[in-house]
Amino acid sequence: MKQKFLSLIAAALLAFPLQASAVPLKIGFINSITGKEAQIGENLTNGAAMAIEDLKAKGIQVELVKEDDGGDPKNALAAYEKLVTRDGVIGVVGPYTSGCANVVASRADQYKVPLLVPAAAKEEITMKGYKNVFRLNAPANVYSSVLMKAVAPYKPKTIAYVYAATDFGVSTVKTAQENAAKMGLTEVANEKYQQGQPDYRASLAKVKAANPDLVFLVSYDADAILLMRQAKEIGLTPKAFLGAGAGYTTAQFAQQTEISNLVISATQWTDDVNWPGAADFALRYKAKYAKDPSYHAACAYEAMRIMVITASTAKTALKLQAALKAGTWNGIMGPVKFADYGGFTNQNNHPMLVQQISGAKYETVYPAQFSKKKLIYPFKR
Amino acid sequence: MLFLQALLSGILTGGVYALAGIGMSLVFGVMNISNFAHGDLMMLGMYLAYFAFTLLHIDPYLSLILIMPIAFLFGFMMEKVFINRVIYHPHQNQILLTVGLGLIMSNTALLAFTSDPKILTTSYSSSAFNIPGGIFLSVPLLISFLITCGITAILSLFLLKTSTGMALRATSQNREAAQLMGINVAKMSAIAFGIGTALAATAGALIAPTYYIHPLAGHSFLLKAFTICVLGGLGSVAGAGVGGLIIGVVEAMSSTYISSDWKDVVVFVLFLAVLLLRPQGLFGKKGGQA
Numbered sequence: 167m168k169q170k171f172l173s174l175i176a177a178a179l180l181a182f183p184l185q186a187s188a189v190p191l192k193i194g195f196i197n198s199i200t201g202k203e204a205q206i207g208e209n210l211t212n213g214a215a216m217a218i219e220d221l222k223a224k225g226i227q228v229e230l231v232k233e234d235d236g237g238d239p240k241n242a243l244a245a246y247e248k249l250v251t252r253d254g255v256i257g258v259v260g261p262y263t264s265g266c267a268n269v270v271a272s273r274a275d276q277y278k279v280p281l282l283v284p285a286a287a288k289e290e291i292t293m294k295g296y297k298n299v300f301r302l303n304a305p306a307n308v309y310s311s312v313l314m315k316a317v318a319p320y321k322p323k324t325i326a327y328v329y330a331a332t333d334f335g336v337s338t339v340k341t342a343q344e345n346a347a348k349m350g351l352t353e354v355a356n357e358k359y360q361q362g363q364p365d366y367r368a369s370l371a372k373v374k375a376a377n378p379d380l381v382f383l384v385s386y387d388a389d390a391i392l393l394m395r396q397a398k399e400i401g402l403t404p405k406a407f408l409g410a411g412a413g414y415t416t417a418q419f420a421q422q423t424e425i426s427n428l429v430i431s432a433t434q435w436t437d438d439v440n441w442p443g444a445a446d447f448a449l450r451y452k453a454k455y456a457k458d459p460s461y462h463a464a465c466a467y468e469a470m471r472i473m474v475i476t477a478s479t480a481k482t483a484l485k486l487q488a489a490l491k492a493g494t495w496n497g498i499m500g501p502v503k504f505a506d507y508g509g510f511t512n513q514n515n516h517p518m519l520v521q522q523i524s525g526a527k528y529e530t531v532y533p534a535q536f537s538k539k540k541l542i543y544p545f546k547r
Numbered sequence: 548m549l550f551l552q553a554l555l556s557g558i559l560t561g562g563v564y565a566l567a568g569i570g571m572s573l574v575f576g577v578m579n580i581s582n583f584a585h586g587d588l589m590m591l592g593m594y595l596a597y598f599a600f601t602l603l604h605i606d607p608y609l610s611l612i613l614i615m616p617i618a619f620l621f622g623f624m625m626e627k628v629f630i631n632r633v634i635y636h637p638h639q640n641q642i643l644l645t646v647g648l649g650l651i652m653s654n655t656a657l658l659a660f661t662s663d664p665k666i667l668t669t670s671y672s673s674s675a676f677n678i679p680g681g682i683f684l685s686v687p688l689l690i691s692f693l694i695t696c697g698i699t700a701i702l703s704l705f706l707l708k709t710s711t712g713m714a715l716r717a718t719s720q721n722r723e724a725a726q727l728m729g730i731n732v733a734k735m736s737a738i739a740f741g742i743g744t745a746l747a748a749t750a751g752a753l754i755a756p757t758y759y760i761h762p763l764a765g766h767s768f769l770l771k772a773f774t775i776c777v778l779g780g781l782g783s784v785a786g787a788g789v790g791g792l793i794i795g796v797v798e799a800m801s802s803t804y805i806s807s808d809w810k811d812v813v814v815f816v817l818f819l820a821v822l823l824l825r826p827q828g829l830f831g832k833k834g835g836q837a
Contacts, residue, residue, distance in 0.1 A: 200657075200662070204662035205662055205663050205664065208661075208662070208663075331808050357806070357807060358806060358807065358808040359802075359807040359808060360807065360808060360810075360811060362764075362767050363767075363798075363807070363810075364560060364563075364754060364757065364758045365556060365557075365560040365795075365798065365799065366802075366807065367552070367553075367556040367685070367799070368552070368553045368556060368557070368798075368799045368800075368802035368803040368807065369802050369803075369807040371549055371552045371553065371556075371803070372549065372803060375548070375549055387664055387759075388664035388666065388759035388761070391666055391759065392757075392758065392759065394673075395672060395673040395757075396673075396685070398673040398675075399673055399674070399675040399683055399685045400552070400675065400683040401675070401677070401681075401683055418663075418664075418666065422666065422668060424668075424672070424673055425673055
């Protein structure tokens with residue numbers, strides 16, 4: 167009798183497991199948790215985790231399925247396919263690197279599960295007309311155009327490029343060359359390098375010999391510090407160092423005051439910008455993780471927030487696509503709308519900021535409506 | 548000016564490569580084992596220098612006095628516990644063991660120190676000597692190079708003049724004959740591995756002030772150390788020294804005159820050319836052990 171009773175209960179539990187609670191909202195998150203980009207990946211992990219916490223506090227429950235791509239496009243694609251076919255997520259945030267995001271984007275329309283790219287910069291990702299690919303951050307061409315607009319009033323004449331041989335490096339410099347041509351700048355040196363080398367002095371000596379007004383740099387993480395140290399060593403002193411994101415926008419870089427002072431960089435986000443919640447986000451992030459948030463953290467936070475809020479009402483991948491396309495948001499990344507313009511599809515026309523390091527601190531210096539400080543030009547050691 | 552700048556920075560960087568190569572070559576010569584954990588031992592040296600600097604406030608170059616004996620003991624114990632078990636086994640077993648040990652070390656470092664690159668900033672990190680004519684020599688690289696020269700000289704004297712050094716060379720030339728002559732070859736192996744580890748850690752500590760410190764930082768140097776050993780002749784200490792300088796200079800020259808993007812290609816084409824024309828390496832003995 168007792169056994170019969172127990173088996174009845176078991177059968178009942180098996181039959182109606184989901185009746186008590188609603189179908190949980192499942193969102194995927196692909197990120198570089200290990201591998202070369204793991205340091206930046208950690209910022210995205212933290213930003214996304216904070217978004218989920220904030221939403222839980224507002225009563226929005228979500229099950230986040232996290233996948234690591236190790237910075238490898240193959241793994242990123244496998245992760246996306248696993249998320250949409252096995253885990254049944256209705257939307258995916260990620261991946262971080264341009265290489266990974268570009269490959270995953272090419273499959274999003276096939277599976278019809280919306281992908282929201284938080285921080286990858288390669289233009290191509292949103293230029294192929296994919297209906298299910300959305301991007302929050304500004305693409306690579308804006309990095310160079312905003313930097314050049316900021317220094318244009320000082321009338322520089324020549325420019326040299328030093329950049330990592332990665333997707334982001336090559337595509338950023340390609341558009342920088344187009345922008346430089348529009349401004350009438352003459353290219354005097356072009357040095358592409360492999361990451362992780364101990365010695366860049368030979369390349370930098372070539373740049374120094376060309377005596378450029380502007381040195382345009384694209385580097386990740388610690389490479390930025392090595393390059394700038396060696397630039398100081400060999401006495402490379404242009405009128406401005408323009409760092410296009412990534413390695414030139416980290417707190418670690420700013421703290422190296424000997425080499426970082428007056429370096430100008432483009433960024434998607436700063437903590438002194440006047441977008442709603444930005445300063446508060448920075449404070450809470452610092453309290454929680456004991457370091458300053460990078461723009462990647464802010465991008466991941468906002469991308470995750472938009473994805474979950476939209477998905478919580480849309481419920482299916484199909485409706486989510488339409489809702490992302492139609493919606494507008496205003497948060498720590500400023501106003502967000504996924505629009506079609508200038509060859510882009512579902513691209514947020516995000517206004518990028520120019521910041522300059524002054525005494526280990528980043529200060530927003532351009533555009534004027536978002537900044538309190540003025541750009542210092544020319545560069546001095 | 549560009550040529551001289553490239554030549555001098557190439558030689559200075561090559562000096563540190565050489566030190567990494569010498570340690571690996573010594574281990575190969577005495578034990579006939581390719582140590583694939585060599586890069587990770589370098590990484591340990593980097594972290595030792597970093598923590599000596601940040602926690603104990605010892606200059607990274609002075610900290611070598613601490614790092615070398617610690618690394619020697621670590622290598623000595625590693626040989627006693629793990630490596631000597633595979634010394635008479637096929638090469639693939641040895642490779643699996645050393646690769647495995649290396650993976651354990653790098654992943655333990657990832658867990659313990661996270662993947663955030665650490666930057667060692669000393670007062671002279673980005674200072675340089677200005678030689679008239681517009682040539683700049685990095686101060687930390689120059690110090691590293693001089694220390695490398697000193698260590699190489701002491702090592703050569705040790706190998707040539709002391710009885711332990713001679714016993715090491717005898718073991719390297721012919722293990723069985725050395726054993727028959729009453730040399731404790733097991734002990735020699737442990738000493739060679741200890742010295743090899745100490746040299747790897749020293750190379751790591753020397754490069755730490757001009758590079759960044761990361762759990763996987765050893766991997767790019769492992770490939771270089773291996774190339775240097777084969778280029779110079781496996782087991783030849785002098786060959787590894789010269790091989791390191793050659794790689795350093797070729798890298799700097801190809802970044803100056805071709806593109807830094809192509810420097811690895813140039814290095815490996817040169818490497819293949821040496822293998823084709825002189826398979827025993829520049830300083831290797833013909834028909835020597837492989």
